[in-house]
Amino acid sequence: MKLSELSSAEVGNRLRRHGLTIRTGPFNFRILSTIDSIAQGLMLLYPDFPLVPEGEFVDFTVTLAPTGGIRRWWRPQVRFVYDGASPFAVLPLDHAFPLLEWAMNWCISTQAHHFLTLHAAVIEREGCAVIMPAPPGSGKSTLCAGLVSRGWRLLSDELALISLVDGWITPLGRPISLKNESLQVIREFVPGVVMNQVTHETSKGSVSHMKVPAEQVKRLGERARPRWVVFPKYVPQAKAELSLRSKANSMLELGGNSFNYTVHGLTGFEVLSEIITASDCYDFRYSDLDEAVSVLDGLAQKERG
Amino acid sequence: MTGDSSEACFVQAVHRLNPLMQLHWCQFGDDWVLFEALSGHTHQMDTLTAVTLMTLGRTSVQLPELVSQIAEELELPVNPELSNALSGILERLAAAGLIESAVS
Numbered sequence: 341m342k343l344s345e346l347s348s349a350e351v352g353n354r355l356r357r358h359g360l361t362i363r364t365g366p367f368n369f370r371i372l373s374t375i376d377s378i379a380q381g382l383m384l385l386y387p388d389f390p391l392v393p394e395g396e397f398v399d400f401t402v403t404l405a406p407t408g409g410i411r412r413w414w415r416p417q418v419r420f421v422y423d424g425a426s427p428f429a430v431l432p433l434d435h436a437f438p439l440l441e442w443a444m445n446w447c448i449s450t451q452a453h454h455f456l457t458l459h460a461a462v463i464e465r466e467g468c469a470v471i472m473p474a475p476p477g478s479g480k481s482t483l484c485a486g487l488v489s490r491g492w493r494l495l496s497d498e499l500a501l502i503s504l505v506d507g508w509i510t511p512l513g514r515p516i517s518l519k520n521e522s523l524q525v526i527r528e529f530v531p532g533v534v535m536n537q538v539t540h541e542t543s544k545g546s547v548s549h550m551k552v553p554a555e556q557v558k559r560l561g562e563r564a565r566p567r568w569v570v571f572p573k574y575v576p577q578a579k580a581e582l583s584l585r586s587k588a589n590s591m592l593e594l595g596g597n598s599f600n601y602t603v604h605g606l607t608g609f610e611v612l613s614e615i616i617t618a619s620d621c622y623d624f625r626y627s628d629l630d631e632a633v634s635v636l637d638g639l640a641q642k643e644r645g
Numbered sequence: 646m647t648g649d650s651s652e653a654c655f656v657q658a659v660h661r662l663n664p665l666m667q668l669h670w671c672q673f674g675d676d677w678v679l680f681e682a683l684s685g686h687t688h689q690m691d692t693l694t695a696v697t698l699m700t701l702g703r704t705s706v707q708l709p710e711l712v713s714q715i716a717e718e719l720e721l722p723v724n725p726e727l728s729n730a731l732s733g734i735l736e737r738l739a740a741a742g743l744i745e746s747a748v749s
Contacts, residue, residue, distance in 0.1 A: 609669060616673065
């Protein structure tokens with residue numbers, strides 16, 4: 341059963357009472373909240389995600405609760421609660437949906453140590469994955485959103501989940517986080533794009549999330565083999581261009597972008613080493629999304645031969 | 646201690662791999678990546694540095710002997726340039742805790 345098969349009243353009801361449990365890739369999340377924007381955001385962005393049957397194992401239970409006291413009426417706030425603790429600062433109530441997304445990322449990145457987890461976007465074509473690690477502001481998510489709307493499949497825009505056994509990447513497929521100028525860029529690039537309402541004045545600026553195409557959500561069980569490691573960088577006026585980069589340095593950068601490389605010790609090193617051995621590594625400068633997509637399409641075409 | 650005497654001590658010192666180190670390597674062309682399991686640190690290095698560390702893993706040597714061993718292994722001429730390069734590498738490896746240097 342998918343989330344879209346529930347009425348909005350039932351979604352709200354579940355969120356308020358025992359929780360709405362959805363599967364996102366390999367994880368089952370139970371979400372509890374009385375906040376309307378959480379229900380609205382889930383119905384808009386997660387309609388194609390499967391609901392988890394009652395009694396099945398839940399990986400993470402996250403609660404987004406309005407704060408009490410006078411704050412209920414004067415500048416209301418939202419608190420993320422996990423396992424009885426509040427790991428983040430409280431935020432204005434209208435930040436509730438982005439906070440849910442950040443909270444879900446936090447759960448995975450701090451606790452899912454059966455994967456080697458990188459802070460990176462991952463997209464796939466022909467079974468081959470591009471890992472795109474990059475610092476905030478590099479245009480990683482914008483590029484990812486552009487590619488996903490032009491035939492590439494999203495595995496994740498934030499977290500690369502790498503198997504410790506064979507190095508393959510498991511999809512998460514959750515909505516793509518976009519911010520500031522990239523919101524308008526993607527609206528223009530993807531006619532008919534579905535985005536949640538924009539939340540302004542967050543720590544990242546103005547943010548929203550883009551819905552992932554339904555046909556991609558259906559393929560959340562399909563893993564992909566790492567084939568390229570691409571470090572994107574948005575450079576105004578730059579021609580889209582890939583340039584080969586040192587594999588050794590790319591491996592160190594991936595380690596530095598990992599949430600749990602040090603947790604895994606030698607296993608993490610060996611997994612990264614295998615990924616880098618099997619991948620071509622590039623720096624990628626771009627400004628125009630059409631050009632960028634075309635250059636990365638070229639990689640996939642070459643792979644097809 | 647003056648600079649000169651310090652340099653003389655360094656040349657006379659015997660260098661060896663820190664016996665606590667557990668080294669794991671991978672190689673990409675001329676670049677090497679080293680994982681040291683005890684500290685969990687990962688290092689990137691060039692071939693000269695990697696071969697120096699591997700040599701010190703097999704044997705404890707003074708700088709002049711190290712220069713001739715490395716020169717033979719990498720088919721390089723023995724000259725002051727190589728000696729200076731290896732001297733710098735030894736200092737960096739010692740600073741990273743990967744090797745020990747002691748005056749015998």
